[in-house]
Amino acid sequence: MNIPNLLTIIRILLTPVFVILMLQGRCFFALLIFTIAGLTDALDGLMARLFNQNTPIGKVLDPIADKALLSTAYIITAYLHIIPSWLSVVVISRDIIILAGVLILFIFRSGVDIKPTPLSKWTTFIQLITIFIALLNKNYVILKEPYLLFITAGVITVASGLQYIQKGITIFNS
Numbered sequence: 001m002n003i004p005n006l007l008t009i010i011r012i013l014l015t016p017v018f019v020i021l022m023l024q025g026r027c028f029f030a031l032l033i034f035t036i037a038g039l040t041d042a043l044d045g046l047m048a049r050l051f052n053q054n055t056p057i058g059k060v061l062d063p064i065a066d067k068a069l070l071s072t073a074y075i076i077t078a079y080l081h082i083i084p085s086w087l088s089v090v091v092i093s094r095d096i097i098i099l100a101g102v103l104i105l106f107i108f109r110s111g112v113d114i115k116p117t118p119l120s121k122w123t124t125f126i127q128l129i130t131i132f133i134a135l136l137n138k139n140y141v142i143l144k145e146p147y148l149l150f151i152t153a154g155v156i157t158v159a160s161g162l163q164y165i166q167k168g169i170t171i172f173n174s
Helices: 003-023 027-050 056-079 085-109 118-139 147-173
Strands: none
Touching (some): 027 056
C-alpha cells in the first residue's frame, strides 16, 4: 500500500458519499466531495509518476475508481436533470464499449495491456470538469447556457471511444 493507491481507495469510498448527498439534495456538499474525489485522481497519478510508485494494483484500481466516480456522477446528475440524459448515455456507453473491447481482447488475445491514450486522459479531465461546472451551476448560476460544455464533453467522449475502438481492432488483427 502506498499513498497513490490510498488516494485511489479514498476516491472509491467517496463515490457513494457523493451519491447520498446528491439524493438528499445537498448539492453544495456533493460538489465538495466530488471536488475532493477529482483532486485525488490528479494527485494519485502525479505522485505515482513523480515518486515511481506505480503498482500492478494501482493500474487496476485507478481506472475502476475513475469509472465508478464518473459513471455514478453522470447517472445521478442526469437523473436529477442537472445534465442532459443524452450526455450520460454517451459517457456510460463509451465505458461499456471499452470494457467489452478489453474483455474480448482478453479472451481472444489473453492478457492484453491497454494503456490510456492522451485523448482518454483529456476525456476524463473534461468529464470531471463538466460535472464540476454542472454542480457549481446548480448551486451558483455561472453559465446561463451550459450546452456548449455538454456538447464538448460529448464530442470528446465519442472521439476517445472511437480511438479505443480503432486501437482495439488494430490489436485484435495483429
